[in-house]
Amino acid sequence: MNRRIPAWMWASAAAAYLFLYAPLLVVVVFSFNDSKLNAQWVGFTTAWYVKLFHNEEMLLAARNSLVIALLTAMASTVLGTMAGFVMHRYKTRVLPVLVLAPIAIPEILMGVALLMFFVMINMTLGLVSITLAHIAFCIGYVAIVVRARLAGMDESLVEAARDCGATPLAAFRYITLPLIMPGVIAGALMAFTLSIDDFVITFFTAGASASTLPLQIYSMVKIAVTPEVNAISTLLLLLTLLLITVATKIAPGLLRLNR
Amino acid sequence: MATDNKGKWLVGGPPLAYLIIFFAIPCLLMLVASARAPGEFGGLAPLVADSGKLNLTLASYARFFASAIYLQLFGKSLWYALLTTALCLAIAYPLSMLIAASKKKYRDLLLLLVILPFWSNFLIRVYAWMIILGPEWALARIINGVLGVFGAEPVTLMFSPFAVIVVLVYVHLPFMVLPLYANLEKHDPALLDAAQDLGARPWQRFWYVTWPLSLPGVFAGAALVFIPAFGIFAVPDLVGGTDGIMIGNVIKQQFLETRDWPFGSVLSIVLMVAALGLTAVAALAARPRRNAA
Amino acid sequence: MTLLEVQNVTRRFGSMTAVDGVSLSIDAGEFFTLLGPSGCGKTTLLRMIAGFDAPDGGRILLEGKDLTGVAPEHRNVRTVFQSYALFPHMTVAANVAFPLKMARTPAAELNAKVEEALRDVQLDTLAARLPHELSGGQKQRVAIARALVTHPVLMLLDEPLAALDAKLREQMQIELINLQKEVGITFVYVTHDQSEALALSHRIAVMNKGRIEQLDEPSKIYSFPKNRFVADFIGQCNILEATVQRRDGQVAELELPGIGLARAIVDPALRNGARGALALRPEKVAINPSGHPKTDGDNHLSGTVTDFLYLGDVTIYRVALASGQQIEAMRANSASGRARFFEVGDAVDAAWEIDAGHFLVD
Numbered sequence: 012m013n014r015r016i017p018a019w020m021w022a023s024a025a026a027a028y029l030f031l032y033a034p035l036l037v038v039v040v041f042s043f044n045d046s047k048l049n050a051q052w053v054g055f056t057t058a059w060y061v062k063l064f065h066n067e068e069m070l071l072a073a074r075n076s077l078v079i080a081l082l083t084a085m086a087s088t089v090l091g092t093m094a095g096f097v098m099h100r101y102k103t104r105v106l107p108v109l110v111l112a113p114i115a116i117p118e119i120l121m122g123v124a125l126l127m128f129f130v131m132i133n134m135t136l137g138l139v140s141i142t143l144a145h146i147a148f149c150i151g152y153v154a155i156v157v158r159a160r161l162a163g164m165d166e167s168l169v170e171a172a173r174d175c176g177a178t179p180l181a182a183f184r185y186i187t188l189p190l191i192m193p194g195v196i197a198g199a200l201m202a203f204t205l206s207i208d209d210f211v212i213t214f215f216t217a218g219a220s221a222s223t224l225p226l227q228i229y230s231m232v233k234i235a236v237t238p239e240v241n242a243i244s245t246l247l248l249l250l251t252l253l254l255i256t257v258a259t260k261i262a263p264g265l266l267r268l269n270r
Numbered sequence: 271m272a273t274d275n276k277g278k279w280l281v282g283g284p285p286l287a288y289l290i291i292f293f294a295i296p297c298l299l300m301l302v303a304s305a306r307a308p309g310e311f312g313g314l315a316p317l318v319a320d321s322g323k324l325n326l327t328l329a330s331y332a333r334f335f336a337s338a339i340y341l342q343l344f345g346k347s348l349w350y351a352l353l354t355t356a357l358c359l360a361i362a363y364p365l366s367m368l369i370a371a372s373k374k375k376y377r378d379l380l381l382l383l384v385i386l387p388f389w390s391n392f393l394i395r396v397y398a399w400m401i402i403l404g405p406e407w408a409l410a411r412i413i414n415g416v417l418g419v420f421g422a423e424p425v426t427l428m429f430s431p432f433a434v435i436v437v438l439v440y441v442h443l444p445f446m447v448l449p450l451y452a453n454l455e456k457h458d459p460a461l462l463d464a465a466q467d468l469g470a471r472p473w474q475r476f477w478y479v480t481w482p483l484s485l486p487g488v489f490a491g492a493a494l495v496f497i498p499a500f501g502i503f504a505v506p507d508l509v510g511g512t513d514g515i516m517i518g519n520v521i522k523q524q525f526l527e528t529r530d531w532p533f534g535s536v537l538s539i540v541l542m543v544a545a546l547g548l549t550a551v552a553a554l555a556a557r558p559r560r561n562a563a
Numbered sequence: 564m565t566l567l568e569v570q571n572v573t574r575r576f577g578s579m580t581a582v583d584g585v586s587l588s589i590d591a592g593e594f595f596t597l598l599g600p601s602g603c604g605k606t607t608l609l610r611m612i613a614g615f616d617a618p619d620g621g622r623i624l625l626e627g628k629d630l631t632g633v634a635p636e637h638r639n640v641r642t643v644f645q646s647y648a649l650f651p652h653m654t655v656a657a658n659v660a661f662p663l664k665m666a667r668t669p670a671a672e673l674n675a676k677v678e679e680a681l682r683d684v685q686l687d688t689l690a691a692r693l694p695h696e697l698s699g700g701q702k703q704r705v706a707i708a709r710a711l712v713t714h715p716v717l718m719l720l721d722e723p724l725a726a727l728d729a730k731l732r733e734q735m736q737i738e739l740i741n742l743q744k745e746v747g748i749t750f751v752y753v754t755h756d757q758s759e760a761l762a763l764s765h766r767i768a769v770m771n772k773g774r775i776e777q778l779d780e781p782s783k784i785y786s787f788p789k790n791r792f793v794a795d796f797i798g799q800c801n802i803l804e805a806t807v808q809r810r811d812g813q814v815a816e817l818e819l820p821g822i823g824l825a826r827a828i829v830d831p832a833l834r835n836g837a838r839g840a841l842a843l844r845p846e847k848v849a850i851n852p853s854g855h856p857k858t859d860g861d862n863h864l865s866g867t868v869t870d871f872l873y874l875g876d877v878t879i880y881r882v883a884l885a886s887g888q889q890i891e892a893m894r895a896n897s898a899s900g901r902a903r904f905f906e907v908g909d910a911v912d913a914a915w916e917i918d919a920g921h922f923l924v925d
Binding site for chain 2: 021027028030031093096100103105112115123124126127130144154179240244248255
Binding site for chain 1: 613614615634635636637640641642644646648649650651652661662665666709713
């Protein structure tokens with residue numbers, strides 16, 4: 012669709028993009044600002060980054076976030092791929108609802124429900140409860156990506172494989188899986204990113220002691236804001252940028268909605 | 271095929287089991303919890319009383335519906351969510367139209383640019399606005415400067431409903447852009463040409479052709495914005511101050527501070543019903559009808 | 564020797580019956596075709612033989628063994644899919660090797676068999692290519708090679724030539740015939756193209772709405788169609804309503820309402836008054852200018868030319884008879900020097916031999 016684009020459309024779109032990026036630029040720029048206040052530019056410094064790397068709490072939170080994200084990505088990718096496969100292949104009614112509901116409802120609902128659940132089964136809140144919670148809501152995202160990928164795959168290939176003597180499992184292993192692998196990996200990266208980023212559900216299932224990066228940022232923002240927050244934010248931005256680049260390289264169609 | 275159903279359970283079983291345990295059951299627990307009595311030291315009272323009877327009560331529901339405050343708070347949250355949705359739509363629509371009208375090779379890039387900020391941490395995006403809306407910052411100073419010229423009182427942008435709305439729009443904008451774009455991209459340009467050929471002016475072409483066709487996308491985007499915005503708590507918590515509180519804040523408060531779990535559950539259930547119910551009603555209303563007009 | 568037996572197989576989808584009590588048996592080494600229009604059930608039947616669908620009633624026996632409940636991977640049957648279904652992430656060689664790999668064939672044997680199969684379809688030079696680098700015809704050969712490599716007893720082909728252009732299709736048809744003769748594998752072929760079916764098959768089952776209308780050799784189906792559907796579906800055919808008036812042994816006098824009388828050979832068991840239609844192939848109708856000396860013993864009708872279709876090698880003339888009904892006559896353009904024999908409006912005499920037509924009982 013190559014129509015003449017009216018000026019007002021350009022202008023409003025440009026304004027929208029500015030709206031989207033200006034705040035982030037502010038954060039990044041001020042992470043190098045030689046001042047405690049995020050008010051005026053004083054001078055360039057990397058002191059905040061240095062301080063960050065000596066911040067024990069922050070490092071611990073980062074480590075936790077990473078471990079949780081890795082475990083979540085692994086488990087939710089496996090379970091999400093299985094769910095996506097079943098949702099695509101068979102007519103089921105219950106599974107799609109359970110898979111997609113965590114994504115559809117406000118996060119706070121899942122957070123408090125899981126909080127009560129964990130307490131009722133006498134589980135101490137901590138890294139384990141956080142991980143279990145993350146897996147629950149990441150399954151849906153992986154399932155959606157895998158299902159979309161399966162939908163784009165030629166069904167007759169699986170039939171051809173079985174015709175050639177492959178059992179359903181062999182057909183999946185040699186034909187389906189290689190062909191959907193980009194989608195699976197994209198799903199894994201998405202689960203990883205969502206887990207590292209998650210705030211609300213983590214907030215309720217973390218308990219008193221456990222800390223993740225978002226929780227750490229939250230308490231810093233609420234209590235004592237220093238540009239260390241800017242520094243960690245910038246680093247997280249870079250990490251996300253890296254992950255997205257990798258994801259789109261592996262699964263070029265990931266963001267493409269025009270099939 | 272005979273072996274098919276076995277495969278369905280073998281492969282679908284584990285995710286199903288996981289989600290039943292860590293999603294369905296907690297939701298059911300919440301439903302039951304809303305009808306239980308609060309525990310002495312917070313949490314929940316035992317389900318079975320010493321007498322052996324089930325300790326269930328609808329007192330928490332009664333309390334909710336009887337109070338004006340909570341209902342008002344729901345109303346306010348609903349209003350914020352609707353406003354956010356409307357603003358997102360207003361900003362996202364021209365943007366989506368632009369991307370859909372662009373040459374193919376630019377579209378992916380433009381979309382990526384929209385999504386990129388979304389992939390950054392949610393709190394960072396809120397924090398960024400805390401800086402921009404902060405009193406020492408340029409924006410506040412400019413506005414207050416202008417107001418000062420007119421002799422009006424200086425306003426604080428932060429810790430206000432204004433800040434809440436701005437940040438809510440900011441955080442949810444990509445959710446509106448993507449489905450809208452996906453829909454607009456499929457529109458047949460020949461339809462607009464035909465309308466023009468038949469004498470329709472630009473705004474008429476938009477209103478009679480583009481808008482109706484885009485409704486499914488509008489609705490999808492609206493749902494993706496409205497439902498999360500309705501139940502959000504982190505944004506009002508950080509930038510809302512006392513004026514900008516939403517129902518999410520109260521739920522958090524009930525569960526973590528006041529520890530009145532039954533009441534918190536009631537609020538949560540009402541939130542879920544309200545959010546999903548309104549969305550379902552809107553879905554029915556948005557169904558394509560035979561358009562005689 | 565019977566290789567495949569379909570016994571009273573039925574398949575329903577909701578309220579629609581796709582295959583309705585079909586029975587047939589196919590001999591080893593045969594090139595057997597299921598022919599019919601879209602929706603007649605031929606592909607559904609094929610899929611049930613392959614194992615991708617299960618009959619609601621009846622059973623299918625391969626080499627005497629009941630295939631009910633046997634999964635596709637355990638049947639000694641190979642399918643060539645309409646879309647070829649080549650695995651896009653594997654080379655040609657890997658595609659062809661796949662069935663052998665599933666059968667756990669040792670490596671040395673596997674490689675030898677793959678080479679042999681590729682040579683059979685003349686693709687041995689393209690072993691390392693990927694499917695998207697091949698032309699339609701080449702992809703088709705890979706699909707065939709993959710189906711042949713394990714020497715199944717039965718090969719199913721689902722409209723394999725549908726996606727090819729006319730010239731290539733003709734060439735592949737000849738290759739398929741030769742291939743089938745060479746490897747001796749039984750083919751069950753599905754197509755909606757009746758000329759293809761006539762060219763390739765030993766026997767054809769003409770299907771319509773889930774049932775077999777006629778099962779016979781191509782020439783018999785062509786010359787002696789059993790009913791209106793078969794007569795009309797195969798080739799071109801004039802179908803003239805007729806009632807048996809009198810009979811004299813094998814020869815009967817037919818009344819063609821509004822047209823006149825004609826003589827034809829009918830089944831001796833038919834009684835006077837039997838209603839039906841006379842099926843007459845256009846190439847059997849000779850037209851000559853009005854007044855041309857009439858041959859004795861033949862049927863003659865007069866009419867006027869209303870249309871003609873010049874097809875290069877033949878011309879088809881449409882002749883309106885006295886009743887207004889039309890009859891088609893085909894004339895080869897073999898005489899040199901003249902482009903057309905008749906013009907629109909010419910008065911002509913249409914004639915055919917008594918045994919040229921075939922009476923279809925209603």
